[in-house]
Amino acid sequence: MKISPTEYFGNLSLLLDLEAEAEKQEALRERTKLSPKEAEATGNSIINLVIREEGYGLGGRFLLGLGKRNETLHLPWTRLGVGSPVILSEEGASSSNSESGWRGIVSAIRRDAIQIALNQFVETESDRPTFRLDRSPDEISRFRQKQAMESARSAVSSRLEILRDVLIGNVGAVFEKVEPIHLFNKNLNPSQIEAVQFALSAEDVAIIHGPPGTGKTTTLVELIRQITRRGETVLAVASSNLAVDNLLERLIDANENAIRLGHPARVTPALREHTLDLLVENHPDVKIADKLTRDAYALRDQAVKWTRAKPERGAKQSMREEAKDMLREARQIEDQITEMILGKARVVCATVTGLDRERFGEKTFDWCIMDEASQTTEPAAWIPLQFAKRIVFAGDHQQLPPTVLSPEAIRGGFNISLMERLLALHGVPAVDGGWSRMLNVQYRMHQDIMSFSSEFFYDGNLQADEAVRTALLSDLPQVTSSPLTSTPITFIDTAGASYDEELEPDGESRMNPLEAELVIKKVNILLESGLHASQIAVISPYSAQVKLLREKLKLEVEIDSVDGFQGREKEAVIVSLVRSNREGEVGFLADTRRMNVALTRARRKLIVIGDSATITNHQFYEKMVKYFESVGAYHSVWEAD
16 A cells, blocks of 8 residues: 655654654753753753853854863863754843854864854853853754655655655665676675675665674775766765764775765864865855955945935945845855865765755755664655665664654654664565665674674674684783783672662762762773773763763763764773662663663773663563673672772
8 A cells, every 4th residue: 555645744744843842842941940050960051151262264154162261170061062053142141041142053172161163243241241052953954854855745757756655665676786896995895795786786775784893884985986986976974973074084085076065063173174165165266256245245334334425316225236246246156166066076975964955956966875874863864865866774773763852753753764664664684685785794892792782683693803803902012911801791790789870960860879989990990901091981871870970080081871972982891881779670771772882882891880680670681691691791799800
């Protein structure tokens, strides 16, 4: 039975509205219901900021450096990062409310300061103002998702109509036989080669399933190079700026002509010269447009100035019209330069929501390659689809799903990506068949670190490459051998030791102070063994535990949530599970896909700390603890170090 596009996209649009309302209510709650100090504790706000420095950059934008008035103070723990949309408001100003202020993008952040890029000047009421910074919902992104879904819904007699009908299940996908490829990267393994060849055979859609550490980005770079060799164009997208920049960097290293779309503040500094904004700004012909703009504003100012001599009738109007014509000509020059630069690019990289239809016009690409497809909500995925003839989804539906706030939207399936839905419809083959191919050799972690996730999530189909299969911390030249560094996994069971969890004061997240102390103790042992702080990470599913650890552990050890560590890796990783209660409630830990991420970040050493009496009430953790026992990794907290 065929699905009505109107009904299909109508339902998606409703779910998008529910999520938008949830985001709005969350922002409103933090802005109005919480005190400024409580709002700052959520990580979505920073209060009592002063301007430290001002300047220009990133395509002519106004850059504002902010920090605490006391320059010796660090910024508090925050969820804000480079690329976050924010609203800056003056504290105590008469117009201060949730809708007022200056909208901008976080362009840089360090421990004691945060920089934001704005499109306008900041004019304050007070002579010595203090400011508040709040995360802002991205309304432009929402508009683009609505626009893209409407384009897909109403598509008639076009490539988009065919692609839509395939993706919503009304028409089957077509695959054509292709000739064996001549590799650019001779080091690809057989599953990577098979994935590239399979994707090239797709007339409509293909899926590359990339479990942790299996070289998904390497595979995508080879696929893109194969496509450009054929003289075709690629739109390469991902849900996060970090993933886009990672792909862009690898393409540039491979001498591909790739351009990055998006706000320069959201782009890694080393890659900003490849952004469209800066390529346009640095083009020689832009000097003509800049002069026209300056002359236009000068003429407009002259038209409004009071003069003693009465001007001739219509003279001021004529000057204003001439200024408008000059501005129009300047915009036309910039648009022509933009079109020319985009026209020459074989590969354009952007986030899924960073694509502007006005900028692209009627331009289409032969291919869209979507990385992190399993983390992208479906409405967002339709934005790049309107610009491409075929699509390759790449990701891992057994890792983090799309982040969704609204419980109603989750019940409606809004947290199920388009990639995951297609895999559910057309099967998830281990190696081949259906619409997907799985990469099955991982290059990150010791085989014992890998094996539990492989069995539980990937039907035991992962294998460790020889280079990492038996790699331990003690193999590193600066690290001394000890029971902790000579084994790949350590599970420390806190059952019976009264390591009780606590609810965060004035919050909803949980923390475990005694477990945090044990984490710090293990970090110090690793450091004493010769490991550098930059080689260690601490991960916890609970933001309150992350915040507590950051306050207590002042070293340069990276401490983050599971979401913040997706796609990352370290030599040693300590996972703090937090939950310890008499009821055996695991709460947030029940999302086992998040735990799959946490357990697969370590290369040579994984340390997991948790209360077995609590967590083994859930089947996943019961199997995990049994696995740790089977490889000799189980230790009670009562044991000596």
